[in-house]
Amino acid sequence: MITDPHISSAFDRDLEAVQALIMKMGGMVEAAILDAAQALETRDEELAEQVRRGDAAIDALEERIHAEAARLIALRSPTATDLRTVLTVMKIAAALERCGDYAKNLAKRSLALGQMPTVGDSAGSIRRMAKTVELLLKDALDSYIQRDAHLAAEVRQRDREVDQMYNALFREFLTHMMEDPRNITACMHLHFIAKNIERMGDHSTAIAEQVIYLVTGALPGDPRPKEDLATGPLSAKGGR
Numbered sequence: 001m002i003t004d005p006h007i008s009s010a011f012d013r014d015l016e017a018v019q020a021l022i023m024k025m026g027g028m029v030e031a032a033i034l035d036a037a038q039a040l041e042t043r044d045e046e047l048a049e050q051v052r053r054g055d056a057a058i059d060a061l062e063e064r065i066h067a068e069a070a071r072l073i074a075l076r077s078p079t080a081t082d083l084r085t086v087l088t089v090m091k092i093a094a095a096l097e098r099c100g101d102y103a104k105n106l107a108k109r110s111l112a113l114g115q116m117p118t119v120g121d122s123a124g125s126i127r128r129m130a131k132t133v134e135l136l137l138k139d140a141l142d143s144y145i146q147r148d149a150h151l152a153a154e155v156r157q158r159d160r161e162v163d164q165m166y167n168a169l170f171r172e173f174l175t176h177m178m179e180d181p182r183n184i185t186a187c188m189h190l191h192f193i194a195k196n197i198e199r200m201g202d203h204s205t206a207i208a209e210q211v212i213y214l215v216t217g218a219l220p221g222d223p224r225p226k227e228d229l230a231t232g233p234l235s236a237k238g239g240r
Contacts, residue, residue, distance in 0.1 A: 011076040018068045018089055019145070022096075025061045026141045029096050030134050032058070032103035033200065037130035040110040040193070041123040048114075051107035058100035065093040088214045092144060095203040099137065102196040106130075109189045116186045119176050122169070126193055129165045133200045136162065140207040149215040155208035160225045162201035169194045 032051050039048035069090045072078070078086055136155055143152035173187040173194075205224060213219045 011072070011078060011082060014068070014072045014076065015082075015085065015089075018065060018072065018086075021061060021065050021068065022089055022092055023141065023145065025058060025065065025093065025096050026137065028054070028058050028061070029099045029103065030137055032100055033106075033130050033134045033137070033197075036103045036106040036110065037127040037197075039107060040113065041127045043110075043114045045111055045114055048107040048110040052104050052111075055100050055104040059097060062093045062097040066090055069093075084214055084217075088144070088210045091210050092141075092207050095207050099200045099203050102200050105196050106193050109193050113186060113189050116189075117182075119183050119186050119190060120172070122172065122176075122187075122190050125165075125169055125172070126190065126197070129162065129169070129194065129197050132165065133162055133197050133204065136201055137204040137207070140204045140211070143208060143211045144214070147211070147215050149212050152208040152211035152215075153220070156205050156212075156220065157225055159201045159205040162198055163226055166194050166198040 032054060035047055036051045038044065039051060069086050072086055073083070076082075136158055139151060139158075140155045142148070143155060170191065173191050176183040177187045209219055209224075
């Protein structure tokens with residue numbers, strides 16, 4: 001089958017425009033993650049509120065990306081690898097939107113924690129975990145732009161580090177609550193923050209898996225590496 005070069009070049013231009021939106025959205029989400037963690041550590045209510053309000057722009061960008069991707073499919077009728085690329089873009093946008101929601105939740109709980117006594121160095125530990133996830137997300141997005149399945153596979157393996165950090169924090173919060181019941185409310189907030197960050201790591205890994213699918217044509221065949229050992233009532237996922 002002969003492909004019209006004019007149609008092909010138009011598709012490439014449209015795809016580049018959508019990919020530029022993806023990278024813009026990724027940058028906004030990365031900044032939201034770091035800002036939310038900083039707001040928690042420094043008890044900066046203004047910064048936390050800025051992150052909370054900024055989620056609307058992230059949501060709007062996801063809607064724009066999905067609309068542009070749908071238009072691209074309707075107008076260009078991509079097939080094979082091109083269609084796989086467009087579908088991958090849509091899934092990446094959805095994963096970024098969820099990470100933005102988790103960053104917003106972190107900011108909202110930071111506002112509540114600002115009225116409570118600090119619990120050890122938990123805020124510093126949360127910030128370090130958030131930085132680890134932000135780098136994971138950055139590399140996942142880089143693997144997409146570079147079509148680098150090896151980098152994507154590395155991201156997938158590194159999510160285990162995030163799980164280990166979450167498990168350590170989970171045990172730390174349990175200890176603080178057992179030592180002093182007055183810490184229970186703050187530790188519950190901190191736990192849900194840590195769980196939200198752990199879920200950001202999962203979404204970063206999901207992006208990496210989509211890159212592997214895009215490049216190789218198949219999703220990874222082995223189970224995703226996980227070390228989330230927390231069980232019981234505190235192990236529930238934080239809400240949207």
